[in-house]
Amino acid sequence: MATPTVSATRTARLVGALVPGRPAYQALADALRHAVADGRIAVGTRLPSERELTGALDVSRTTVTRAYAVLRESGYLASRRGSGSVATLPAASRRRGTGSLFPADPAEGVIDLTCAATRAPGGVIEAYERAVARLPEYLCGAGYLTLGVPELREVIAERYTRRGAPTSPDEILVTSGAVAGLGVVMRALLGRGDRVVVENPTYPNTVDALRRGAARLVPLAMDPDGWDVPEVVRTVAAAGARAAFLIPDFHNPTGALLGDDGRGRIARALRAAGTVPVVDETIAEVCLDDDAALPRPFAAHDAHTVSVGSSSKSHWGGLRTGWIRAPHAVLPGLVESRVTTDLGAPVLEQLVLLELMRASPGLTDERRTDLRASRDALVTGLRAHLPDLAFTVPAGGLSLWCELPEGVDATAVAIVAEDEGLLVASGPRFSVAGGLDRWVRLPYVLDPPTMTTATERLARAVATVAGGHGGGAAAARTARHRPSRPLVA
Amino acid sequence: MATPTVSATRTARLVGALVPGRPAYQALADALRHAVADGRIAVGTRLPSERELTGALDVSRTTVTRAYAVLRESGYLASRRGSGSVATLPAASRRRGTGSLFPADPAEGVIDLTCAATRAPGGVIEAYERAVARLPEYLCGAGYLTLGVPELREVIAERYTRRGAPTSPDEILVTSGAVAGLGVVMRALLGRGDRVVVENPTYPNTVDALRRGAARLVPLAMDPDGWDVPEVVRTVAAAGARAAFLIPDFHNPTGALLGDDGRGRIARALRAAGTVPVVDETIAEVCLDDDAALPRPFAAHDAHTVSVGSSSKSHWGGLRTGWIRAPHAVLPGLVESRVTTDLGAPVLEQLVLLELMRASPGLTDERRTDLRASRDALVTGLRAHLPDLAFTVPAGGLSLWCELPEGVDATAVAIVAEDEGLLVASGPRFSVAGGLDRWVRLPYVLDPPTMTTATERLARAVATVAGGHGGGAAAARTARHRPSRPLVA
Numbered sequence: 019m020a021t022p023t024v025s026a027t028r029t030a031r032l033v034g035a036l037v038p039g040r041p042a043y044q045a046l047a048d049a050l051r052h053a054v055a056d057g058r059i060a061v062g063t064r065l066p067s068e069r070e071l072t073g074a075l076d077v078s079r080t081t082v083t084r085a086y087a088v089l090r091e092s093g094y095l096a097s098r099r100g101s102g103s104v105a106t107l108p109a110a111s112r113r114r115g116t117g118s119l120f121p122a123d124p125a126e127g128v129i130d131l132t133c134a135a136t137r138a139p140g141g142v143i144e145a146y147e148r149a150v151a152r153l154p155e156y157l158c159g160a161g162y163l164t165l166g167v168p169e170l171r172e173v174i175a176e177r178y179t180r181r182g183a184p185t186s187p188d189e190i191l192v193t194s195g196a197v198a199g200l201g202v203v204m205r206a207l208l209g210r211g212d213r214v215v216v217e218n219p220t221y222p223n224t225v226d227a228l229r230r231g232a233a234r235l236v237p238l239a240m241d242p243d244g245w246d247v248p249e250v251v252r253t254v255a256a257a258g259a260r261a262a263f264l265i266p267d268f269h270n271p272t273g274a275l276l277g278d279d280g281r282g283r284i285a286r287a288l289r290a291a292g293t294v295p296v297v298d299e300t301i302a303e304v305c306l307d308d309d310a311a312l313p314r315p316f317a318a319h320d321a322h323t324v325s326v327g328s329s330s331k332s333h334w335g336g337l338r339t340g341w342i343r344a345p346h347a348v349l350p351g352l353v354e355s356r357v358t359t360d361l362g363a364p365v366l367e368q369l370v371l372l373e374l375m376r377a378s379p380g381l382t383d384e385r386r387t388d389l390r391a392s393r394d395a396l397v398t399g400l401r402a403h404l405p406d407l408a409f410t411v412p413a414g415g416l417s418l419w420c421e422l423p424e425g426v427d428a429t430a431v432a433i434v435a436e437d438e439g440l441l442v443a444s445g446p447r448f449s450v451a452g453g454l455d456r457w458v459r460l461p462y463v464l465d466p467p468t469m470t471t472a473t474e475r476l477a478r479a480v481a482t483v484a485g486g487h488g489g490g491a492a493a494a495r496t497a498r499h500r501p502s503r504p505l506v507a
Numbered sequence: 508m509a510t511p512t513v514s515a516t517r518t519a520r521l522v523g524a525l526v527p528g529r530p531a532y533q534a535l536a537d538a539l540r541h542a543v544a545d546g547r548i549a550v551g552t553r554l555p556s557e558r559e560l561t562g563a564l565d566v567s568r569t570t571v572t573r574a575y576a577v578l579r580e581s582g583y584l585a586s587r588r589g590s591g592s593v594a595t596l597p598a599a600s601r602r603r604g605t606g607s608l609f610p611a612d613p614a615e616g617v618i619d620l621t622c623a624a625t626r627a628p629g630g631v632i633e634a635y636e637r638a639v640a641r642l643p644e645y646l647c648g649a650g651y652l653t654l655g656v657p658e659l660r661e662v663i664a665e666r667y668t669r670r671g672a673p674t675s676p677d678e679i680l681v682t683s684g685a686v687a688g689l690g691v692v693m694r695a696l697l698g699r700g701d702r703v704v705v706e707n708p709t710y711p712n713t714v715d716a717l718r719r720g721a722a723r724l725v726p727l728a729m730d731p732d733g734w735d736v737p738e739v740v741r742t743v744a745a746a747g748a749r750a751a752f753l754i755p756d757f758h759n760p761t762g763a764l765l766g767d768d769g770r771g772r773i774a775r776a777l778r779a780a781g782t783v784p785v786v787d788e789t790i791a792e793v794c795l796d797d798d799a800a801l802p803r804p805f806a807a808h809d810a811h812t813v814s815v816g817s818s819s820k821s822h823w824g825g826l827r828t829g830w831i832r833a834p835h836a837v838l839p840g841l842v843e844s845r846v847t848t849d850l851g852a853p854v855l856e857q858l859v860l861l862e863l864m865r866a867s868p869g870l871t872d873e874r875r876t877d878l879r880a881s882r883d884a885l886v887t888g889l890r891a892h893l894p895d896l897a898f899t900v901p902a903g904g905l906s907l908w909c910e911l912p913e914g915v916d917a918t919a920v921a922i923v924a925e926d927e928g929l930l931v932a933s934g935p936r937f938s939v940a941g942g943l944d945r946w947v948r949l950p951y952v953l954d955p956p957t958m959t960t961a962t963e964r965l966a967r968a969v970a971t972v973a974g975g976h977g978g979g980a981a982a983a984r985t986a987r988h989r990p991s992r993p994l995v996a
Binding site: 039054055056057091107108133135136137138142143146147150151152153154155156157158159160161162164194195197198201205210223226227230232330334335336337338339353354355357358359360361362363364365366367370463504506507 | 528543544545546580596597622624625626627631632635636639640641642643644645646647648649650651652653683684686687690694699712715716719721819823824825826827828842843844846847848849850851852853854855856859952993995996
């Protein structure tokens with residue numbers, strides 16, 4: 019296989035203006051190192067020759083020579099005979115796995131589409147470096163920030179205000195991600211046996227956590243492309259529930275977006291029933307189409323809303339940082355619940371998120387462009403290889419929610435797909451009340467060629483199951499297969 | 508007040524050998540910046556003159572001049588008329604508060620002894636920098652490490668093995684701190700109404716979390732200096748509890764250490780009763796006296812033990828990273844519970860802890876020396892100013908557990924002490940079953956002069972309450988005072 023290359027012009031664009039006040043070769047080496055580290059220059063790519071790069075940048079040849087030498091010394095560049103200078107990483111260059119018990123990390127060549135979350139965006143390493151530079155301000159304290167770094171709470175509040183829900187920083191509690199935030203809310207608001215309205219399908223960990231807390235779940239049936247608002251209003255009125263756990267922004271797994279009118283009507287129904295809206299906004303910033311009419315946050319429609327957000331989809335899951343936005347009256351109870359959950363989010367991750375949100379409150383343009391390309395590759399591949407698959411292309415979010423042809427069982431497809439080198443999550447994983455046997459969720463979080471390959475593998479698995487081959491073996495393996503792989507996103 | 512100084516000799520010792528392979532002035536500037544950042548050179552300290560430092564280090568005068576210039580540019584050094592070059596921090600130099608709702612951060616000059624946790628030790632900034640350099644290996648993944656970074660799990664397992672409980676890395680689950688770890692264990696092991704044995708007094712957040720989970724608590728009475736083992740054995744046998752939550756290593760708040768013989772006898776009683784030991788080892792590494800006979804981990808006495816550890820006391824609370832060590836049979840249930848709690852600890856903090864534990868698995872010598880000095884200052888101050896106070900000096904841990912003279916109410920003392928500029932936590936905060944009204948916990952986590960001042964303020968508060976002054980006002984304020992300040996450590 020030919021070594022992939024990056025042109026001198028593109029390299030120069032990635033490098034951008036060199037940071038002034040430092041030796042030029044160091045600034046250039048840093049910029050290139052960051053681009054390799056965060057994947058804007060993929061590992062294994064041949065960099066332009068020193069001469070070419072000198073031509074494309076406004077620097078001397080010596081500067082480029084010294085920068086490349088620094089990169090070689092620090093393990094970010096290797097000289098290969100016949101391939102010139104190739105980008106590398108200092109330690110293992112392969113993706114690090116989850117360390118999961120079950121199963122071992124996907125084997126080489128297996129495409130894992132069970133996780134609707136992406137790699138880190140460009141700029142993350144710089145944000146970590148800037149955050150470390152600010153850390154000394156916090157080292158003389160014990161490191162417990164129960165409510166969160168004040169500046170981060172300000173930036174999060176500003177994002178709500180800008181989106182149409184005026185918010186003050188003291189309505190924000192920083193958490194260790196959205197799942198931790200939802201847990202804090204559950205323990206603060208719910209008692210044993212309380213009725214809770216929850217969309218069906220929905221994010222499985224919310225259902226599991228509600229069940230562990232002994233809530234009684236009232237499923238809210240979703241159409242494949244969103245909410246049947248009159249039906250939601252009827253269910254809410256009949257349920258008399260303590261709380262409703264909703265994902266109105268690019269709902270997981272359907273990708274549907276609830277408009278302002280629907281939000282208003284559902285909010286009024288919840289108020290009338292005395293039901294607290296608990297809104298998971300993890301995916302709210304993952305809008306991919308410029309012309310999508312973005313509704314206001316649910317909290318703008320009902321001041322009693324408790325909103326739970328996360329940086330995992332807008333920025334990176336490895337930060338494990340999220341937040342709760344709650345009315346002043348509710349916050350003290352949440353803080354008490356939080357202190358028995360964990361004592362605070364790590365200081366540094368909060369400073370990193372502060373840096374990232376200041377640079378871009380939501381998705382970066384680069385990330386949006388990449389996700390669109392992956393979504394397009396998935397849609398094109400599915401239409402080519404699986405013309406009988408039904409789905410609505412969502413304006414945002416990270417996955418397609420797809421209906422298999424009549425008589426094709428999604429869990430059987432998921433099991434057979436494993437033998438084809440493809441991991442997918444089938445409908446029943448997202449079901450509150452059983453069923454959804456013909457649905458699969460397909461995240462478009464990997465690069466376009468991989469998405470295309472995934473559709474080919476999925477098509478083979480569907481053909482096998484539809485042709486009656488593998489269904490028996492699949493059924494036999496279902497029981498031990500299903501509960502064994504935690505689905506994180 | 509005269510400007511404090513650091514001698515050229517001591518500065519040279521703090522700087523150590525300069526990192527080779529980089530310009531000497533940069534290596535020197537980095538070493539000095541780290542020493543200021545992590546407090547080994549306190550902010551406001553005058554550094555040696557360039558001439559003096561050149562004499563003490565084996566470098567040229569130009570190197571020192573350029574290093575000082577770099578520090579000035581980056582905000583770590585300020586030239587003050589008449590004071591020479593003084594250490595500063597680039598942004599706010601004051602301790603950052605907790606962002607707590609309740610109450611506002613302690614006002615200037617108030618001594619906060621409610622938190623038994625320390626500032627970050629030396630070397631933390633370097634560990635963060637090294638961890639950021641390793642982060643690129645993880646950026647191409649989604650960042651969810653359910654079980655934890657494999658190398659960190661190895662290092663944690665090795666620490667158990669070295670302490671006498673042979674452990675394999677796959678028995679370790681990395682968590683977001685000990686409180687999060689205890690929550691994961693509770694949700695995995697306990698059902699509603701399960702009886703749980705718990706020491707009295709103990710760490711309040713464990714009691715609160717158990718109560719939220721609707722456990723029925725069976726208190727295990729502690730003597731002021733430790734466990735009455737025959738009494739513990741009787742209680743365990745009578746309780747027939749599902750689990751026992753114990754802190755055998757420098758117990759919080761008493762500081763007591765349970766010996767191997769006591770561990771063995773209690774472990775046998777728990778086995779006989781079918782009770783799972785859940786052991787909080789947060790403080791296990793905080794041994795201050797060299798000659799203390801360190802017992803083996805509780806898991807070495809009972810293979811069914813679930814151990815919960817943390818880096819908050821051995822290294823720094825700001826990492827918010829801990830772990831669970833559990834038998835293979837129990838781990839899958841813990842992982843399921845963990846996925847509904849949070850999805851994993853942040854990648855970077857795990858890499859930082861890996862760096863710190865490789866350098867020193869437990870407390871550094873520097874940290875041990877500092878804590879001893881603070882403990883000595885507290886003990887000396889108490890003996891001088893409060894000769895009627897009764898306490899046992901523990902061989903480790905972070906606080907003294909002190910009994911006030913007959914008739915002096917600890918909560919009244921805590922309230923009056925606030926007016927003296929001292930915050931302390933009184934006995935009832937640590938009580939499972941009410942009572943402990945004459946006890947206070949005094950952490951020795953601040954510098955010796957502050958500890959001395961704290962004893963003077965405490966003595967005045969005790970005199971006020973003992974003399975009958977302030978007791979009435981105190982009682983009136985108790986109700987609104989007590990529930991309002993979460994106690995994190």
